[in-house]
Amino acid sequence: MQRILIKGCSILTMKTGEKPFVGDILLAGQRIARIAPSIDETADQILDGKGMLAMPGLINAHNHASMSLLRAFSDDLKLMDWLDKKMLPAEARMTKEDIYWGTMLGSAEMIASGTTAFADMYVHMDAVAEAILDSGMRASLTRGLVFLEDDGGRRMTEAMDLIDNYSGAGDGRITTMLGPHAPYTCPPEPLAKVVQLARERRIPIHIHLAETREEIENIKTKYNQTPTEYLHEIGLFQDNHVLLAHAVHLTSSDIQLLHGMKGGVSHNPVSNLKLACGIAPVTEMIANGITVGLGTDGAGSATTLDMFAEIKAATWLQKLGHGDPTVLPAEQALRMATIESAKLLGIDHEVGTLEAGKRADLILLDLNKPHLQPIHDLHALAAYSVTGADVDTTIVNGQILMRHRQLLTMSWEEVHTQSAKRAARLVEGL
Numbered sequence: 001m002q003r004i005l006i007k008g009c010s011i012l013t014m015k016t017g018e019k020p021f022v023g024d025i026l027l028a029g030q031r032i033a034r035i036a037p038s039i040d041e042t043a044d045q046i047l048d049g050k051g052m053l054a055m056p057g058l059i060n061a062h063n064h065a066s067m068s069l070l071r072a073f074s075d076d077l078k079l080m081d082w083l084d085k086k087m088l089p090a091e092a093r094m095t096k097e098d099i100y101w102g103t104m105l106g107s108a109e110m111i112a113s114g115t116t117a118f119a120d121m122y123v124h125m126d127a128v129a130e131a132i133l134d135s136g137m138r139a140s141l142t143r144g145l146v147f148l149e150d151d152g153g154r155r156m157t158e159a160m161d162l163i164d165n166y167s168g169a170g171d172g173r174i175t176t177m178l179g180p181h182a183p184y185t186c187p188p189e190p191l192a193k194v195v196q197l198a199r200e201r202r203i204p205i206h207i208h209l210a211e212t213r214e215e216i217e218n219i220k221t222k223y224n225q226t227p228t229e230y231l232h233e234i235g236l237f238q239d240n241h242v243l244l245a246h247a248v249h250l251t252s253s254d255i256q257l258l259h260g261m262k263g264g265v266s267h268n269p270v271s272n273l274k275l276a277c278g279i280a281p282v283t284e285m286i287a288n289g290i291t292v293g294l295g296t297d298g299a300g301s302a303t304t305l306d307m308f309a310e311i312k313a314a315t316w317l318q319k320l321g322h323g324d325p326t327v328l329p330a331e332q333a334l335r336m337a338t339i340e341s342a343k344l345l346g347i348d349h350e351v352g353t354l355e356a357g358k359r360a361d362l363i364l365l366d367l368n369k370p371h372l373q374p375i376h377d378l379h380a381l382a383a384y385s386v387t388g389a390d391v392d393t394t395i396v397n398g399q400i401l402m403r404h405r406q407l408l409t410m411s412w413e414e415v416h417t418q419s420a421k422r423a424a425r426l427v428e429g430l
């Protein structure tokens with residue numbers, strides 16, 4: 001079993017109430033073996049942690065990784081125009097190979113900015129899964145289901161094939177969910193069927209909810225309900241583990257409906273800011289016992305998959321929205337990007353904090369930089385000063401995916417060439 005010893009780093013375990021300290025971390029195989037002020041044991045590889053901050057790898061709870069191919073292609077549009085006029089036509093051209101290289105591009109960015117796991121909803125998910133097996137990342141994968149043009153039969157078959165073929169693959173790095181896309185693309189009958197199937201087979205669900213005012217109006221016109229009421233009436237929150245993306249526009253009675261739900265909400269503040277969706281009621285949801293993690297959404301809208309940008313945006317938006325800088329402090333924002341997101345993916349028993357027995361998913365941040373000195377409060381520094389570019393080393397399941405900013409599981413040159421070529425073809429004439 002490969003043993004890696006990280007010596008003399010500052011450590012944020014993200015365990016509740018645990019103060020930062022300086023120490024050593026021993027990894028054995030896929031897991032964390034020990035964390036202590038000093039560990040004198042032999043190892044196959046010793047990483048010098050001096051001047052570094054170790055923390056759990058960040059977990060991106062809502063992404064469409066292959067949309068990295070559509071980064072900075074179509075911006076400054078309304079969500080529905082962006083989706084209908086730009087994204088869907090470009091996506092219609094995507095082949096399996098495009099999706100593979102798009103996911104590799106997204107993975108390269110995530111690994112390089114400290115993300116070790118993500119939840120993804122897209123198409124050709126077998127290609128996404130193959131990219132994850134190759135990149136070494138951890139992911140919860142979902143075939144997006146829309147039921148507008150047809151009965152969605154082909155999509156359902158693909159969704160179940162993904163679940164049957166890839167759940168647990170890559171030494172448990174891949175998990176799966178069922179992904180009805182959103183209330184406005186899933187009418188009651190097929191949605192109820194998906195919910196029923198998910199309940200019977202105990203499969204978690206990943207769905208977009210209440211992202212824009214247009215969605216609220218649209219669902220009100222169709223069903224005379226809020227999107228949350230619509231999902232509640234179908235029984236989504238009774239027994240299923242549900243990952244809700246966005247949840248920007250919730251009434252206080254919507255929040256009551258979500259109280260006690262299994263799973264929770266991926267808050268995606270950069271995407272919400274950029275598309276002018278609104279400020280999600282994060283503080284209110286947390287006060288009502290709802291788990292809130294953090295995600296980016298696809299790079300097609302967010303334009304970046306840097307979770308450190310989401311941490312900043314999440315806390316700043318709550319402070320601004322409440323006119324109160326004490327709201328959503330640094331440590332809580334970091335928890336949202338780690339252990340709270342892990343809960344949403346249903347993997348908090350394995351990752352999300354640094355502790356012996358958990359999977360070895362962690363990052364080393366290089367603090368030897370002007371914008372990261374001096375060191376007073378490591379939580380504040382990590383939340384407010386660090387950017388993704390400060391990540392020096394990224395480890396998933398005990399495997400080093402990036403060391404001194406060199407990607408080790410892929411050839412960046414190849415990812416660069418493939419993604420540039422394919423992206424150009426996807427957007428030609430659009």
Ligand SMILES: N[C@@H](CCSC[C@H]1O[C@@H](n2cnc3c(=O)[nH]cnc32)[C@H](O)[C@@H]1O)C(=O)O
Pocket residue numbers: 064083087088091121122123143144145146155181182208211271297298301
């Ligand atoms: N369009 C696919 C199924 C959906 S996959 C996930 C979809 O989510 C879309 N998407 C990405 N970001 C957002 C968002 O913020 N809100 C709603 N949809 C999004 C994305 O363009 C992609 O089409 C099909 O016809 O089979």
Ligand SMILES: [Zn+2]
Pocket residue numbers: 062063064208245297298
């Ligand atoms: Zn999305």
